[in-house]
Amino acid sequence: MNRRRGFLERTYRARDRKARQSRDLINPAAMMRLAGLVAVILIALAVFVGFDAERMEGSWVQQFASLEGITRPVLFGGSILEIAIILAIVAYAGFALWRLSQARSRPDDEPGGDS
Numbered sequence: 001m002n003r004r005r006g007f008l009e010r011t012y013r014a015r016d017r018k019a020r021q022s023r024d025l026i027n028p029a030a031m032m033r034l035a036g037l038v039a040v041i042l043i044a045l046a047v048f049v050g051f052d053a054e055r056m057e058g059s060w061v062q063q064f065a066s067l068e069g070i071t072r073p074v075l076f077g078g079s080i081l082e083i084a085i086i087l088a089i090v091a092y093a094g095f096a097l098w099r100l101s102q103a104r105s106r107p108d109d110e111p112g113g114d115s
Contacts (some may be wrong), residue, residue, distance in 0.1 A: 020103075 070081045078086075 071079045074080055075083060
């Protein structure tokens, strides 16, 4: 009976530890929802600019009617758009690694059992 109780306590501790790790790291479902939201916003912006830029030739919308400004090579053959995407990926990876290091440096919250 005592061996079974020890086994169950280890199993529960391992399950709690795994739940904490998965909660602290990247959530794939949330990332997919965020990607869908960003795609919807970008498509809506493209449709808005595509239809309204012709009507508002002298306004601020006309500046965004052409992607030539952000796709022209600027630095080492890379455009502003490509550089921004690379910086965003590096920032995201750095943030994920920082959170991972913070999660590992925290002591485990394992209660002292009645062993």
